[in-house]
Amino acid sequence: MSKKLVVIGAGMASGRMLEHLFDADPAAYDVTLFNAEPRGNYNRLMLSPVLSGEKTYAEIVTHDDDWYAQNDVTCRFGERVVHIDRDRKVVVGEHGELPYDKLVLGMGSTPFMIPLPGHDLDGVIPYRDLEDTERMMGLGAKAGSKAVVIGGGLLGLEAAAGMAAQGVDVTVVHIMGHLMERQLDPAAGYLLRKALVDKGITVMCNANSKEILGEDGKVRALLLDDGTELPCDLLVMAVGIRPATALGEAAGLATGRGIHVDDQMITSDADILALGECVEHKGEVFGLVAPLYDQAKVLAQTLLDQEATFVNKEVSTKLKVTGCDLFSAGDFAEGDDREDIVFRDPARGVYKRLILKENRIIGAVMYGDTADGAWFYGMIKDGTDVSDMRDTLIFGPAYQGGTALDPMAAVAALPDDAEICGCNGVSKGDIVAAIHAGATSLAEIKATTKASASCGSCAGLVEQVLGVTMGDEFVIPQDESICGCCDLSHEDVRRLIKSQELKSQEAVWQELGWKTRNGCATCRPAINYYLLADWPVEYQDDPQSRFVNERKHANIQKDGTFSVVPRMWGGITTPDELRAIADAADKYNVPTVKVTGGQRIDLLGVKGEDLPAIWYDLNQAGMVSGHAYSKGLRTVKTCVGSDHCRFGTQDSTGLGIKLEKLLWGSWTPHKLKLGVSGCPRNCAEATCKDIGVICIDSGYEIHVAGAAGMEIKGTEVLCRVTTEEEAIEIITAMSQIYRENAKYLDRIFKWVDKVGLDWVKEQVVENLDERRALVERFNLSQSIYRKDPWAEHAKPEKAETYRPLADLTLEAAE
Amino acid sequence: MSWIDIGAIDRIPDRGARVVRTPRGDIAVFRTGTAEVFATDDRLGDSYGPLSDGIVSDRSVNCPITNVIFDLETGQSSEGSLQTHGCRIENGRVLLDDSKLTAAA
Numbered sequence: 001m002s003k004k005l006v007v008i009g010a011g012m013a014s015g016r017m018l019e020h021l022f023d024a025d026p027a028a029y030d031v032t033l034f035n036a037e038p039r040g041n042y043n044r045l046m047l048s049p050v051l052s053g054e055k056t057y058a059e060i061v062t063h064d065d066d067w068y069a070q071n072d073v074t075c076r077f078g079e080r081v082v083h084i085d086r087d088r089k090v091v092v093g094e095h096g097e098l099p100y101d102k103l104v105l106g107m108g109s110t111p112f113m114i115p116l117p118g119h120d121l122d123g124v125i126p127y128r129d130l131e132d133t134e135r136m137m138g139l140g141a142k143a144g145s146k147a148v149v150i151g152g153g154l155l156g157l158e159a160a161a162g163m164a165a166q167g168v169d170v171t172v173v174h175i176m177g178h179l180m181e182r183q184l185d186p187a188a189g190y191l192l193r194k195a196l197v198d199k200g201i202t203v204m205c206n207a208n209s210k211e212i213l214g215e216d217g218k219v220r221a222l223l224l225d226d227g228t229e230l231p232c233d234l235l236v237m238a239v240g241i242r243p244a245t246a247l248g249e250a251a252g253l254a255t256g257r258g259i260h261v262d263d264q265m266i267t268s269d270a271d272i273l274a275l276g277e278c279v280e281h282k283g284e285v286f287g288l289v290a291p292l293y294d295q296a297k298v299l300a301q302t303l304l305d306q307e308a309t310f311v312n313k314e315v316s317t318k319l320k321v322t323g324c325d326l327f328s329a330g331d332f333a334e335g336d337d338r339e340d341i342v343f344r345d346p347a348r349g350v351y352k353r354l355i356l357k358e359n360r361i362i363g364a365v366m367y368g369d370t371a372d373g374a375w376f377y378g379m380i381k382d383g384t385d386v387s388d389m390r391d392t393l394i395f396g397p398a399y400q401g402g403t404a405l406d407p408m409a410a411v412a413a414l415p416d417d418a419e420i421c422g423c424n425g426v427s428k429g430d431i432v433a434a435i436h437a438g439a440t441s442l443a444e445i446k447a448t449t450k451a452s453a454s455c456g457s458c459a460g461l462v463e464q465v466l467g468v469t470m471g472d473e474f475v476i477p478q479d480e481s482i483c484g485c486c487d488l489s490h491e492d493v494r495r496l497i498k499s500q501e502l503k504s505q506e507a508v509w510q511e512l513g514w515k516t517r518n519g520c521a522t523c524r525p526a527i528n529y530y531l532l533a534d535w536p537v538e539y540q541d542d543p544q545s546r547f548v549n550e551r552k553h554a555n556i557q558k559d560g561t562f563s564v565v566p567r568m569w570g571g572i573t574t575p576d577e578l579r580a581i582a583d584a585a586d587k588y589n590v591p592t593v594k595v596t597g598g599q600r601i602d603l604l605g606v607k608g609e610d611l612p613a614i615w616y617d618l619n620q621a622g623m624v625s626g627h628a629y630s631k632g633l634r635t636v637k638t639c640v641g642s643d644h645c646r647f648g649t650q651d652s653t654g655l656g657i658k659l660e661k662l663l664w665g666s667w668t669p670h671k672l673k674l675g676v677s678g679c680p681r682n683c684a685e686a687t688c689k690d691i692g693v694i695c696i697d698s699g700y701e702i703h704v705a706g707a708a709g710m711e712i713k714g715t716e717v718l719c720r721v722t723t724e725e726e727a728i729e730i731i732t733a734m735s736q737i738y739r740e741n742a743k744y745l746d747r748i749f750k751w752v753d754k755v756g757l758d759w760v761k762e763q764v765v766e767n768l769d770e771r772r773a774l775v776e777r778f779n780l781s782q783s784i785y786r787k788d789p790w791a792e793h794a795k796p797e798k799a800e801t802y803r804p805l806a807d808l809t810l811e812a813a814e
Numbered sequence: 815m816s817w818i819d820i821g822a823i824d825r826i827p828d829r830g831a832r833v834v835r836t837p838r839g840d841i842a843v844f845r846t847g848t849a850e851v852f853a854t855d856d857r858l859g860d861s862y863g864p865l866s867d868g869i870v871s872d873r874s875v876n877c878p879i880t881n882v883i884f885d886l887e888t889g890q891s892s893e894g895s896l897q898t899h900g901c902r903i904e905n906g907r908v909l910l911d912d913s914k915l916t917a918a919a
Contacts, residue, residue: 332848340848340872355848517872518829518871518872519871520871521881521883524871525869543827544828544830544870545829546869548867548878551867552867558879608864800825801832804833804835804840805820805821805832805833805908806818806820806834806835807835808818808835808912809836809837
C-alpha cells in the first residue's frame with residue numbers, strides 16, 4: 001500500500017511539486033489536498049490580466065477537476081485545516097481528521113493590512129485571490145467609480161492598472177519617493193510613473209496614509225497626513241505579504257519570519273516538509289515564483305528519497321502591465337566597489353542600467369526596452385566576466401560593435417507640437433514645415449517663422465531641428481554644452497525644461513539624454529536652479545545639488561570657517577540690532593567684524609558647527625539671513641533720500657526697504673544686487689548694479705545691466721516711471737524675466753548682452769500683460785521661497801547636520 | 815585594526831557627507847547616490863577642503879574652495895592624494911576602520 005501524503009494549500013508551488021511527484025512515480029503516494037479557497041490550483045500571477053479583462057478565470061486554471069481525478073488526488077477544497085497533531089501524525093480539518101505519513105505545508109502568505117483607523121470597513125480589501133479580483137472587476141461595471149490603491153509595489157500597480165483598464169478612476173498612494181523602490185532605481189521609477197499617468201492613473205509618492213474614512217460602515221475616502229482626502233468606492237491595500245505560519249507555529253515547528261526549512265525543504269519535524277511563500281530558508285522568505293518552482297522540484301525529490309538541494313538564485317522581476325516594459329534583476333542598490341553603465345534613449349523612453357562589481361554584472365534595471373533582460377540575467381546568474389565587452393555591453397547581445405550615441409536624440413524625440421521658440425510661439429512642426437518649404441539656415445527659419453527672432457535663446461534648438469530634419473546637409477555650429485554629461489547648451493536645456501514640462505532631476509536626466517546617472521558638480525547646481533525657477537510649486541529644492549554656501553547658508557572662507565551676514569533692510573539698522581550683533585560676535589569668538597560694500601555687517605571666521613546657534617541668537621533679535629552667500633537677492637543699497645538729505649527727490653530708503661522685503665529669498669541665476677539713489681548724485685552707486693533706481697523730480701529712472709566686478713560697466717536705462725508702485729512692478733518683472741531666461745551664472749549684464757535690451761524692454765515695460773504675468777509668477781515663487789533659511793536650519797533636526805557625525809578623539813585617548 | 819560604529823547611514827545626506835572628529839583630524843564620510851560609503855581625510859594640506867562641504871557626484875567630490883575633483887575610492891586628484899580610510903555599511907550602520915586614525919606623527 002502506498003504511503004499517505006497530505007498537502008495543505010493548493011497553490012502554485014505545491015501544484016508544481018505534485019506534477020514532479022506524479023511524473024516520477026505516480027504510485028508512490030496516496031495524496032489528499034486541502035485548500036481553504038473553494039477551488040484548485042490556478043495561476044495567481046495571471047490575476048492581473050484577468051482583472052484588466054485580457055484573460056478569463058478559466059484560462060488561468062492550472063489544474064482542473066480532470067487533472068485531480070486522473071492523478072487520484074482526493075480534494076478537500078473550501079475546507080480549512082484547524083490543527084496538526086504531530087504526535088498522532090494527524091491533520092485535523094473542519095470536516096474531520098486525516099492521518100499522514102508525510103505532510104507538505106504550502107499555505108502561502110497572507111496580505112499585510114496596515115492597521116489604519118478604518119481598515120476593517122467594508123470596501124477595504126487586499127489583492128490576493130480571485131474574490132479580490134472579482135471585487136475590483138465589479139467596480140468597473142459602475143460608471144464613475146473611484147478606487148485608491150495603497151502601495152506602489154508590483155502588486156499594487158498591477159491592481160491599479162487593471163482597474164484603470166476597466167474604466168475606474170484610480171489613485172495610487174505610495175509612501176516612498178518613487179514607485180517599486182525595491183526593484184527599480186529612481187530613473188526607472190520616473191519612467192514607470194510617467195507611463196501610468198499616461199494611462200490616466202493618479203500617482204502620489206511620498207504620501208502618508210493617516211485614516212480610512214467611512215460612511216454607514218463602508219469606505220468613503222482615504223485621508224492623508226497632509227489633509228488631502230481621496231474619495232473612493234474601493235480601497236485596495238497592497239503593501240506586502242507575510243508568510244502564513246500560524247498552522248506550523250501552533251504545531252510547534254521552528255518558525256522565524258517563515259516556517260524554517262533546510263536545503264531539502266524539511267522542517268524541524270522530519271515528516272513535515274514545506275515550500276512556497278510560507279517558508280524561510282537561510283533567513284530568506286520568498287515572493288516571486290522562480291525560486292518556488294525550484295523548491296517544488298527539490299521537495300518532490302526529497303519525498304521520493306532522492307538527493308536534491310535547494311539553492312536560492314538571483315531572481316528577476318517583470319511587471320505585468322500592458323505598455324509598461326520593465327525589468328529588474330539582482331542587486332542595484334547598496335554596497336561597495338560597484339560601477340554603473342547607463343544608457344538612455346529619450347526618443348524611445350528607454351533607460352538601462354547595469355551594475356558591475358569586479359567586472360561582473362550583479363544587477364540590471366531596464367525600462368522601455370527589456371528585450372536583453374534575459375541575456376543580462378543569465379550573465380548575473382553565471383557571474384560572467386564582461387571585461388572584454390564592457391564598451392558595448394549595454395547595447396545587448398545583438399550589438400557587440402556599438403555606435404556613438406546620437407547627440408540629437410533629445411530633439412529628434414520632441415513631438416511636432418513641442419514649443420521651440422517661447423517668445424513667438426513657434427513649434428517644432430512649424431520649423432519642420434518651413435524646412436520642407438525650402439528654408440535651409442537659421443536666418444531663413446528666423447525670417448519665415450520668427451523662431452529665435454526675439455530673445456534668441458532657442459537658436460541652438462532651431463539648429464538642432466534643422467540638423468535632424470535635413471541630415472548631413474546641415475552642419476550644426478558647435479554650441480557649448482553644459483558639461484560632459486550632456487550635449488545640450490544651457491539655453492537649450494532651459495527651453496526644453498519649460499516646453500517638455502520637465503519637473504524633476506530624473507525627468508531632465510532621462511528626457512534630455514544625460515550620459516551620467518546623476519549629473520555632476522557642474523550641471524547639477526544649474527539644473528536644480530532651472531527646475532526650481534520654472535516649477536516653484538512642483539519641484540523641491542535639492543540642497544545636495546548646491547554649492548556649500550547655499551547648502552549651509554553662510555559663506556565658506558579659505559580656512560573652512562564661515563562668514564555670517566544678517567540682513568539689514570535697505571542698510572538701515574537699530575541700536576538693538578547692533579547690540580545683538582556685538583553680543584553674538586563676543587559669544588562665538590568672531591575674529592573679524594567688517595562693514596561690507598552692500599551696507600551690512602559681516603561676522604567672519606565663524607566655525608561651521610556654531611552656525612545654527614549664532615543664527616538662533618540673531619533670529620531672537622529679529623534678524624534674518626542676509627543671503628550674502630547666495631545666487632539670489634543680496635542687498636538693496638540705499639542713500640538717506642528725501643527724509644534727511646537736502647538734495648533727495650524721493651524716499652529712496654523707503655523704496656529700497658520695500659524692494660528688499662519683496663525680493664528677498666528669491667533664487668536667481670547669479671547674484672542680484674540693487675541700489676536706490678535719491679538723486680542723480682547717486683550716493684548709493686545705483687548705476688553699476690544689476691538693477692538700479694535713480695530718483696528724479698518727476699519720479700524714478702530704472703536702470704539695469706551694470707557691473708562692478710571683474711568687468712566694469714555702467715547701467716543702461718530701462719525706463720522712467722512716475723509712481724513708486726510702477727517702479728516696484730517693473731523691477732519685480734525684471735527680476736522674474738531674468739530668473740526665467742538667463743543661463744545659470746550669468747549676471748544680468750551678461751544675459752542682456754545676449755538677448756538685447758530691446759527685447760527685455762518690450763517684455764517688462766511695453767507689454768503690460770506680459771509684465772503682470774511675470775509679476776504673478778514671481779509672487780507664486782516667493783510664496784514658497786520668501787522665508788528665512790536660518791530659522792529653518794537653527795531647528796534641532798537640521799542643526800544636528802552641522803555637527804560632527806561622531807567624535808572619536810575621546811575614545812582613542814583611553 | 816577595528817571597525818568603529820559612527821552612526822546610522824540615514825544621518826548622512828544622500829549624495830552628501832558628514833565629518834567625524836578623530837585624533838588624526840577631521841575625517842569626511844561620504845554617501846553616494848547609490849548608497850555606497852567612503853571615508854577620506856577632510857583636508858589635503860592647507861589649500862584643499864573641507865571636502866565634507868563639497869558636491870558629491872558618482873564616486874567623486876569637488877573641493878568647495880578650489881573645485882578640484884577627488885576620487886572617493888582612491889583619494890586621488892590632479893593636485894595630490896588624500897588619505898582614504900576603510901568604511902562600510904552593516905545593517906544600516908556606518909563602520910569606519912580606525913587603523914589610520916591615530917594622531918599624525
